[in-house]
Amino acid sequence: MIILVVNAGSSSLKYQLINMDDESVIAKGNCDRIGIDGHIAHKTSDGRELNADCAFPTHTEAFMKLVETLTTGDAKVIDSMDEISAVGHRIVQGADIFDKSVIVTDEIIDKIDELRELAPVHNHAHALALRACKSVIPANVPQVVVFDTAFHQTMPPKAYMFGLPYEDYEKLHVRKYGFHGTSHRFVSAALAEAMGKDIKDLKIVSCHLGNGSSITAVDGGKSVDTSMGFTPLDGVVMGTRSGAVDPSAVTFVADKHHFTPSEMSDYMNKKSGFLGVSGVGSDNRDITDAAAHGNERAKLVSDMLVYEIKKYIGSYAAAMNGLDAVLFTGGIGENAFDVRAQVCNDMEFFGIKLDNAVNDGLRGKLAKISAADSKVDVWVVPTNEELLIARDTLALISK
Numbered sequence: 001m002i003i004l005v006v007n008a009g010s011s012s013l014k015y016q017l018i019n020m021d022d023e024s025v026i027a028k029g030n031c032d033r034i035g036i037d038g039h040i041a042h043k044t045s046d047g048r049e050l051n052a053d054c055a056f057p058t059h060t061e062a063f064m065k066l067v068e069t070l071t072t073g074d075a076k077v078i079d080s081m082d083e084i085s086a087v088g089h090r091i092v093q094g095a096d097i098f099d100k101s102v103i104v105t106d107e108i109i110d111k112i113d114e115l116r117e118l119a120p121v122h123n124h125a126h127a128l129a130l131r132a133c134k135s136v137i138p139a140n141v142p143q144v145v146v147f148d149t150a151f152h153q154t155m156p157p158k159a160y161m162f163g164l165p166y167e168d169y170e171k172l173h174v175r176k177y178g179f180h181g182t183s184h185r186f187v188s189a190a191l192a193e194a195m196g197k198d199i200k201d202l203k204i205v206s207c208h209l210g211n212g213s214s215i216t217a218v219d220g221g222k223s224v225d226t227s228m229g230f231t232p233l234d235g236v237v238m239g240t241r242s243g244a245v246d247p248s249a250v251t252f253v254a255d256k257h258h259f260t261p262s263e264m265s266d267y268m269n270k271k272s273g274f275l276g277v278s279g280v281g282s283d284n285r286d287i288t289d290a291a292a293h294g295n296e297r298a299k300l301v302s303d304m305l306v307y308e309i310k311k312y313i314g315s316y317a318a319a320m321n322g323l324d325a326v327l328f329t330g331g332i333g334e335n336a337f338d339v340r341a342q343v344c345n346d347m348e349f350f351g352i353k354l355d356n357a358v359n360d361g362l363r364g365k366l367a368k369i370s371a372a373d374s375k376v377d378v379w380v381v382p383t384n385e386e387l388l389i390a391r392d393t394l395a396l397i398s399k
Contacts, residue, residue: 034056091146225316240269
């Protein structure tokens with residue numbers, strides 16, 4: 001059985017074609033610069049590639065090119081879209097309406113679009129992509145949507161509520177939603193399997209660290225708290241996002257710069273974080289290199305990231321009344337062994353002790369990196385959101 005997994009952004013459409021018989025990737029690619037000029041980058045499992053500039057006025061043209069690339073030309077992998085059993089889509093924001101993956105209907109698409117105010121960059125683009133897919137994919141091929149926020153719907157009210165008047169929650173749906181849920185769900189389950197334990201018996205802190213980062217407390221396989229909040233801006237310092245900031249500092253800075261609310265949002269989402277503090281860039285590799293060459297601001301933002309991750313691990317251990325394992329995933333979590341080492345340093349009080357010989361140089365591989373006498377397991381667990389989306393899609397269409 002073959003499933004197409006789609007991750008649509010405002011100007012991009014990433015995809016993977018997965019053979020669910022062995023969960024292997026047949027082909028993957030990205031249609032980007034939608035609405036600007038357009039480009040497709042496509043690669044097959046046997047090494048064939050296609051890179052071409054295209055006209056992508058909308059997501060519909062991007063889907064048409066995706067179908068053409070999969071079924072024709074030198075990089076084709078199937079003869080027709082009839083060979084695809086289903087399409088699975090990643091959706092960023094499902095609010096408190098969607099607590100699980102669902103089959104797509106016109107009503108579901110409308111509801112996703114209605115939530116665009118909670119995720120303006122993503123949800124409207126998702127809706128556009130879903131409608132474009134319906135116009136291009138054969139009508140008999142079912143579609144499934146998998147929500148990033150769904151995994152966090154198990155958080156109790158004491159974790160997701162803000163100290164604002166209750167009417168703002170009732171009427172405006174202002175609350176913590178959390179993000180990266182698809183990743184946190186995948187890696188926590190993968191960790192339990194690697195440990196040979198039932199996830200229901202584990203208390204895990206999952207650290208998804210990348211250009212966007214979030215930390216999640218997973219108790220018995222369920223999210224009970226997470227660092228990102230109403231939007232993905234909250235939590236630890238990130239590539240271009242500030243992370244958590246005193247609200248009074250936000251209004252103070254906005255007033256001094258004469259920013260509108262949207263300009264302040266842009267300032268905190270796109271001009272802050274690693275980029276804003278260091279002045280070097282938003283990529284952790286550039287920050288690490290600059291810090292190694294004596295750049296004090298780069299070192300400062302690295303220290304901030306490590307310090308904030310430590311605080312979340314400690315607070316979530318307290319919230320769960322225990323801690324069995326800490327896992328690192330995402331671009332930074334899987335590859336920046338120096339960040340992992342600094343986070344775990346001086347954490348013996350929590351029973352965390354790293355095996356530096358194993359950790360040093362480890363990149364992108366499933367591995368236990370804690371010392372033999374560490375009371376808490378520490379692992380690197382590569383994430384695979386596309387595979388989880390494909391699995392959810394298969395499970396739903398099988399019903």
